[in-house]
Amino acid sequence: MTAPSEPPRTSAPVYAGIDLGGTSIHAAAVRDGAILAEARCKTPTGKRSDAVPERIADLVDELRRELGENAPLGGVCVGAPGAVDSDTGIVHHAPNLGWFDYPLAEVLSALAKLPVVVENDVTIGAIGEHEWGAGRGTRDMVALFVGTGVGGALIVNGAPLRGFRGAAGEIGHLVAVPGGRVCPCGRRGCFEAYTSRTAMRAILEERMAEGRRSAVRKIMKKKGKTRMSSSVIEAALDRGDPLMTEVLAEAQSHLATLVANVVNTIDPEMVVFGGGLVARLGARFVDPIAREARAGFMSQEGAERIRIVPAELGDHAGTIGAAVVAGERFGD
Missing domain, CATH: 3.30.420.40 (ATPase, nucleotide binding domain)
Structure with a gap:
């Protein structure tokens, strides 16, 4: 469930789940709880607000390259720390990232050229465990x-x-x-x-x-x-x-x-x-x-x-849960 596997030859979309932490960012391309590709990096530090979404967009591109044309991404969900409005995609308060009323979904969507939804980071972990882990x-x-x-x-x-x-x-x-x-x-x-x-x-x-x-x-x-x-x-x-x-x-x-x-x-x-x-x-x-x-x-x-x-999902709970949210928001 948590190990990357060979993408199946199908045009059905997978979804990118992003677990945004204070020290690292974990991205995964997921379909039905299975991780097809993943990428990680350190969370950028500094005063420039857009550095984080730019790095997330780079990770999404890495996922795309690993997936190839057989499994196009259908959307992205970012699990972000702090107070998040999942309807607007605005992170209202994430002081460790220097974000106050920051339009993360809008900025990342423009960079990644994909629809983006934002959810609280703890909530996506819970959703991952509920849908595909211990709480299934x-x-x-x-x-x-x-x-x-x-x-x-x-x-x-x-x-x-x-x-x-x-x-x-x-x-x-x-x-x-x-x-x-x-x-x-x-x-x-x-x-x-x-x-x-x-x-x-x-x-x-x-x-x-x-x-x-x-x-x-x-x-x-x-x-x-x-x-x-x-x-x-x-x-x-x-x-x-x-x-x-x-x-x-x-x-x-x-x-x-x-x-x-x-x-x-x-x-x-x-x-x-x-x-x-x-x-x-x-x-x-x-x-x-x-x-x-x-x-x-x-x-x-x-x-x-x-x-x-x-x-049960370890550090994949967040990415898997985020992909569930993306699928619910952007799926058919």
Whole structure:
């Protein structure tokens, strides 16, 4: 499903899904959940707003060359960070990219000479898992992506729940501890401030400054890492590092509370955990969360039928989900 395969000899269009991240851009040409071609690059940095769509257009051209004439592209969807209006293609607020009310769909469409739709990056990951991954066949699903931050998305009655302002699904910014740790969003006490990989490193560093010991810094140095990546966390756990184990367990406990709160609110069939840390640790990360979360379900009747599972598509969830959105918007 996720490995590039030989494009079939047909004139039926495929769709380009673009997962736009803060450090990298991943593009894929997809038909029915199968990746036919893909390309990647680093996200341009600097003050010029159009640098990113220009680079995306280059990736789309790479996809075209790899596909050849047998599988023409029928449209593009970009999963972009921040506040996105999927109807207009405007990214209202993506400060890391220097975008404020930026007409991404219009600019990219002119460059790529294809119709373009823009969707939130977390939403496309959820759509990918719902249509072709762990959530396939469900109607109501919650997706949580744990990485440098904590992103969330809700699938209700088979479709993304966007809300009145398009801001639904910001699950990571529900409050875990009133007046607690400062979150990157500027508020205090958000679940993200206790459960993201960034938060875990900050908490671990604070405890090391208090005299606690951990092998994490040595592991980072050995791996040539400047940040506490998912592979560093895994290596520390494999060594039985007590402090890393403690910090992770606390994050898992907070996530269990978050899952219980969301389940008690919308009663989904499934909760899917994705992101780099989950891709690395899998059930080792998710199973303790599931056990604790179920104890917090208000209704225990049938609680075991609510599945809490790792994502299946890895870092292809975003591109596959974006292609689904493009197909829905531009298909026959």
